[in-house]
Amino acid sequence: MKSALAIAFGLHQLATVVWVGGMFFAHMALRPAAKEEVKVPERLFLMAAVFRRFFPWVWVAIVLLWGTGAWIILGAFKGGLALHVHLMMGIAAVMTAIFVYIYASPYRKLKLAIETKDWSWAAAKVALIRRLILVNMLFGLLTALVGSAGRLILAG
Ligand code: HEM
Incomplete structure (x- = not known):
């Protein structure tokens, strides 16, 4: 047991490490570097290729x-x-x-926007995904804190 x-x-x-760490890397390092160094539409291809590999x-x-x-609860x-x-x-x-x-x-x-070469639609979707990943990254860091330190502070 x-x-x-x-x-x-x-x-x-x-x-936890894979999901939250992956979001931290994507948001804090990969995306700002891509914005600085890679022009549209290549940047949109790059981000779509990154998501294709990370999301599974x-x-x-x-x-x-x-x-x-x-399992732990039971x-x-x-x-x-x-x-x-x-x-x-x-x-x-x-x-x-x-x-x-x-x-x-x-x-x-x-994916549809890239297929149809609609770069402004694709850019809008990448921007939305970036904002949602930021929200999930902050929630993920908080959850990891709650799961580890919360046991000592919140558990009765
Ligand atoms: C993004 C989602 C989640 C993250 C980042 C997360 C993170 C963590 C971390 C860092 C720990 C501490 C592990 C350790 O100290 O060894 C933990 C413990 C735990 N997690 Fe999660 N967790 C998540 C989702 C869940 C879910 C969905 C459940 C229940 C279905 C759950 C149930 C538990 C339980 C029961 C513990 C043990 C708490 C204790 O020992 O006091 N977690 N989690």
């Missing part, structure tokens, strides 16, 4: 976070959920909904 929980904690942590890993991270989160929270876990699940639900929206709407439209 203890080693099963260790696996769950380990996978939960790895999924986000799906894996989401499945892992919910799966291992439930294995370690017999007497009811602590406040920091409620908070983590609440913010994670919002983050998941935002990602599903990105994937289903602006990302799908970005």
